[in-house]
Amino acid sequence: MSIKEINPPIQVSGYAVAEKEEGKEFSFRPIKQQVKSLGPLEVFVEVIASSICYTDIHSLHNVGCIPGHEIVGIVRHVGEQVEKETKIKVSDRVGMGWHYTSCFECPTCKNHFENLCDKTLPFDKAPIGGGFQTGVVWDARFVFPIPDKLKSVDASPLLCAGATVYSPLYYYRESPYSKRNEFVVAVLGLGGLGHLALQFAKKMGFHVVALSTNANKEKECRSFGADEFFVHTEENDAKSLSCKFDMILNTVSTDIDNDKFIQMLKPFGKMVMLGLPDSGIYKASAFPLILKDRAIVGSASATPDLMKEMLQFAADHNIKPQIELTTLDNVTQAVEKVLKNQARYRVVMAVNQALIDKEN
Template identity: 35%
Template sequence: MSVRAYGAHAADKPLESIDIERRAVGAHDVQIAIAYCGVCHSDLHQVRSEWDGTRYPCVPGHEIVGHVTAVGGDVTKFKVGDTVGVGCLVDSCQHCSACDEGLEQFCENGFTGTYNGRTADAPGHTLGGYSQSIVVKDDFVLKISHAPEQLAAVAPLLCAGITTWSPLRHWKAGPGQKVGIVGIGGLGHMGIKLAHALGAHVVAFTTSDAKRQDALDLGADEVVVSRNAEEMAAHANSFDFILNTVAASHDLDAFTTLLKRDGTLTLVGVPEHAHPSPNVAALIFKRRAIAGSLIGGIAETQEMLDFCADKGITAEIEMIAIQEIDAAYERMLKSDVKYRFVIDNATLAA
């Protein structure tokens, strides 16, 4: 099936309208008409070959919300008309120890990304959500139970939401814990919302005093300007857990020293250049840890979506037409968005 999409043919080319082919619906497939697709910083990195291995044409997009238009004969979990989502994964080996535990993001044989992942379908790699529709294996489709008017703001939950939810759950953020969220962007703003909803005492870290009120409005109990040495020192040795969403290279010691004994600093952003080597003594003498986390598995993503629907949690978004995508990328580079762009995929027909 031929559908309209937006993609790039080279790293130095703008995204443009292209026609792509979607596979016929197989026995275990779900065909989805895409209503909205969030814009992740990963999209920009991949389409511009800032990450190795970009395959062209590159059609980004892994924060997908839409409606089921067809299902395969063996599909039992979904029916035509259902509201569904697709996140960063569309396949995995489904037989390794990670997949057996519902941790498909750590598939030992390599998961298939929603775009730029190798596939038997033409053109040999997956094409993402900047398109009118997509066909996905039913095991990698998620149920959306938010209200219809919230669907655009649900889209970023499929990446920004799960990327922050997974570590918050793994390190058991909740009542009685002091949790820090470093960075108030697409990921960080969701981290604040989720940590607050989980019942933790939430401290947001920002480099800009101008974001103080924004962070409080999102649910932070306190806000620390990380460039202010006195504000940072006031929180020394006090955090159970800090989630660091910043993707730029920076000094991690400033945050590890804020952890209690046995506290953990978890990173979810991959910097273009490596972080400076941390002070090992700060880790050894209080048994602190620096860890990493990658999106989440399918079951965990469904858990997050259900939690957010129950609590009325969505992302803060700015809706754009697909024709504005390159301008949105340039604004994203300047952090000029509160806090996630979302494409109205109906504009692909224009």
């Protein structure tokens, strides 16, 4: 298996995390890179759109890192084995998420849970980094065709946010306790993940409840698919919701009182943790879990197979994120908005405006 030379080399430009300037929370600097060759299973993708996930915020202290793991673009070059080993080919419109590659040899990979492999590498370990630039080099086995019905700007947030909420809805959709038509999904937090979770859960046929601290969010939550809406700030509300849900998708990235929400789960209910609190620790009492066979679970994006299924499901059911569109050159303001939790609900950066215009 040989390396494929690209002649002349492809020029890529974008933004990398820079040393923080005085008084700022983060800084970016413009960068230029060249792609001169591709490994046998690598592809070069010209980026169309790149959205900002809250997890990108965690890479802002990592000087040199090129963030971005919700990427849509067009395959322009493929390594020598790509068309033989995968279904990806030149000119395909594709998406890429958190994972850049995995080992493809361990039992986990062989069982097609490649995203859970111990040797998986994330976007910032991709040969030229993540999606805050005009092109990326990716392992073709973690590159997913985008259905024609999805516009690039709408598809990009699905590559991380969509995958992260779809995966637990898919894996834990059956309960030993509730019949399918009794299964209730609660979504905690209405942000980038939450507004997609409401849509996916509704279109998958569950009874959907939105949990918020803000009564003003009711109309919006219902517009995304919530059948019911509860403000959970007061003690009474929490008690009245005791043993109501089969699953809570917790999309909140701050430390919350997990016990309060675990009490809202029916027997065998799952508290699905999708946000990463600053402490890095989930605290919960033992008895509420033990006495009703409840569980706390995580979600590490989706397997490549499930990623394709999720994208098709979104296309078939007209699921799309509510986005604020900006351009890659506005990366600093765009990231600031996400950092301050002001994005409604996903900030998408146009990287190649001409290709976006073509879709309209």
